[in-house]
Amino acid sequence: MGKNVVTSYTGGVNESIVVNIIRRQGPISRVDIAKLTGLTAPTVTNISGRLIASGIISECAEIGNEGKPISGRPRILLKINPEAANLIIVDIRSKEMTGYIVNAGLAIKEKVSVDLRKLEPEKVMAALEQIINKCISSELGQAVSAIGIIVRGPVLHKEGISLFSQSFGWQKVSLKFSLEQKFQLPVFVENDMRAIALGAYYYGKYYGYKNAVMLGVGWGIGAGIFVNGQLYRGISDIAGEIGHTIIDIHGPLCSCGKHGCLETFASEAALVNSVVSAPNVNISLAAKLADGDLSAILPEHIYEAAAKGDELSIKMLQNIARYLGVGVANIINFLNPELIIIGGGIVRGRRFIEEILLQVISEQTLDSTRSSVKVEYSAEGREAYMKGIADVVLEGIFLTSR
Ligand SMILES: [Zn+2]
Secondary structure (H helix, E strand, O other): OOOOHHHHOOOOHHHHHHHHHHHHHOOEOHHHHHHHHOOOHHHHHHHHHHHHHHOOEEEEEOEOHHHOEOOOOOOEEEEEOHHHOEEEEEEEOOOEEEEEEEEOOOOEEEEEEEEOOOOOHHHHHHHHHHHHHHHHOOOHHHHEEEEEEEEOOOEEOOOOEEEEEHHHOEEEEEHHHHHHHHHOOOEEEEEHHHHHHHHHHHHOOOOOOOOEEEEEEOOOEEEEEEEOOEEOOOOOOOOOOHHHOEOOOOOOEOOOOOEOEOHHHHOHHHHHHHHHOOOOHHHOHHHHHOOOOHHHOOHHHHHHHHHOOOHHHHHHHHHHHHHHHHHHHHHHHHHOOOEEEEEOHHHHHHHHHHHHHHHHHHHHOOHHHHHOOEEEEOOOOOHHHHHHHHHHHHHHHOOOOO
16 A cells, blocks of 8 residues: 555644644634634644644645635635545445545545445445455555445444444444455444534534534434534444434334334435325326336435425425424434534425424424524535545544554
């Protein structure tokens, strides 16, 4: 493997704090770093001097809006050196697997995708190794520092174990262990909802909110809980599994083996199930968009049908909104956050869920918690997932004291 600056620099806690803020919020001035971190100006100056000398960050002149030059003397800002590291990121979804090579500035240098629809579940692991091999054998792959993997379903992050993944029949798969053995690179694993939470929180416009919950609603439901600007991971590193909180003990069986989890009522999987099992599904536009094949109905068909006025699709989205509202109200009552960000695929149906969701929240939360919370929607695309896991990898490999 090629050497890069990341592996040749040793730093302490303050160095980590500074480099993380430059990675996430840069280009940023030394003054703003001091303000955001609480470190003194001389400490920031000293640390940034060492980071510049090591090649991890560099200085740049401030650029105005839309790339126009600043009138007067531009401020000098700090940014991450994009060449400080290359990472391989693999985003495993149930129907597709995408491998990326990204640099430390999170720019995508290469992207390869594999269709998983025709692959037997037991061959997914081999396909994952293949996609990593493909990335490593490319020209850029020679300078890769680490690997990040996104999987659906709960993950023990430290151990890098996928606890279960319904799509592939995985039970306690030690992704970190087996991939580190095979590729001799550090491997970091996160579940998809936590990945998008980190991506949207750190690289979106929400960084200023210290206490926030990013609720990812896709095929499953998960959350990233930010307390004082840091992701709260929990003692077993699995905090945020709001999708598996039970809202009806007599409810349907969930992928986790329990009954009536929020996920069985308010996820995209629940949305598809409710449309497919409706008596009038055959005359719905959602079914038409899937060429009449009910087993091929995807969330995107339902969003498109709803946008074109399909009654069944709209009704089922509104139904999802009621349950999602209960989930959000529970979070608000329990955590009293200042911000809830709803992200994931469900945002494509926002116009059909927004009003009902707010209605349920206003009915089911305590006045004092409700009045201090904002509910926003994040329309970040798939790249937010990639950014989230890349953030975890960079935090893991940059400046670890040794
Ligand atoms: Zn469950």
